Amino acid sequence: MAKDVEAVSGEGFQTRDYQDPPPAPLFDPEELTKWSFYRAVIAEFVATLLFLYITVLTVIGYKIQTDSTAGGVDCGGVGILGIAWAFGGMIFILVYCTAGISGGHINPAVTFGLLLARKVSLVRAILYMVAQCLGAICGVGFVKAFQSSYYVRYGGGANSLADGYSTGTGLAAEIIGTFVLVYTVFSATDPKRSARDSHVPVLAPLPIGFAVFMVHLATIPITGTGINPARSFGAAVIFNESKPWDDHWIFWVGPFIGAAIAAFYHQFVLRASGSKSLGSFRSAANV
Secondary structure: OOOOOOEEOOOEEOOOOOOOOOOOOOOOHHHHHOHHHHHHHHHHHHHHHHHHHHHHHHHHHHHHHHOHHHOOOOOOOOHHHHHHHHHHHHHHHHHHHHOOOOOOOOOHHHHHHHHHOOOOOHHHHHHHHHHHHHHHHHHHHHHHHHOHHHHOOOHHHOOOOOOOOOHHHHHHHHHHHHHHHHHHHHHHOOHHHHHHOOOOOOOOHHHHHHHHHHHHHHHHHHHOOOOOHHHHHHHHHHHOOHHHHHOOOHHHHHHHHHHHHHHHHHHHHHOOHHHHHHHHHHHHHHO
C-alpha cells in the first residue's frame, strides 16, 4: 500500500511510491524558445478541430435522419445516446493521441482548472485556449462547408438554452457538468493514483471520455451540453445567429466556475495541498 509523505516528530519523513511534479511557474519565458511548446499548441489546435468536426457533423446527421419533412423517421439516426457517444468517444481518442504532446486538454475549462492547480503556466494556458478556440472555429467551418445545405437549417450544432429552462438551470447544468469532467481529469492523472493502481491497466483517457459521455446524457436536453467553451464558441461563430449568442455567456461562465471548484476540491480537499505546503513551511521555519 502506498503512503503519503508525512512529517512525524522525531522520525523524519515516511517514504512514498509516487512523486508530485513541481508547480508550474506562472510566467515561464523559456517556454517560448522551445519547439515542444509550439508543437503542443499545434496539437491542441488540430485535436479541437477534429473534435468539433466529428461531433457537430454527428449532431447535424442525426437531425437530418429524424426530420420527417426531409424523409427521416422519428426513431432514425443515432439518437441522444449516439451523440453522447460521439462526444465521449472523440475525447477518449484525442486525449489518448495528444496526452504525451500537449497533455490533451482540448477544452479551455480543463486548461483553466489545470492553471489554477499550477499544472501549466499562464503563457501555456493562454496559447492553449486560443488554439482550442481557433481549432473549434475551423472544425465547425469544415462541417458547414461539407453540409452547406443542412447546416443552418438544423442549427449548426450551436449550444443554447432549451425552451422551458431558466438561465439559472442552464448555468447550474454547465457548472456541475464541467465539475464532473475536470474532477475526472484531476483524478485520472493524479500521480498518487498512478502509483497505487499501477497493477490495473486503465488508461487515463478512458474515464475522461466516459465523463464526457455521461454528462452529455444528462445535459443535452437542457443546454445541448457545452462543458467546453471552445466547442460552444466555435459553433456560435460559424452559425452566427442571435439565440446562441444571447446564451453564450453561460457556456463560458459555467464551465470556468465548474473547473475552478473541481481544482479547489481535488487540490485542497482530497490532496490537501494547501495544508501540506503550510506544514512544509512550518517545518522549514523550525529548522
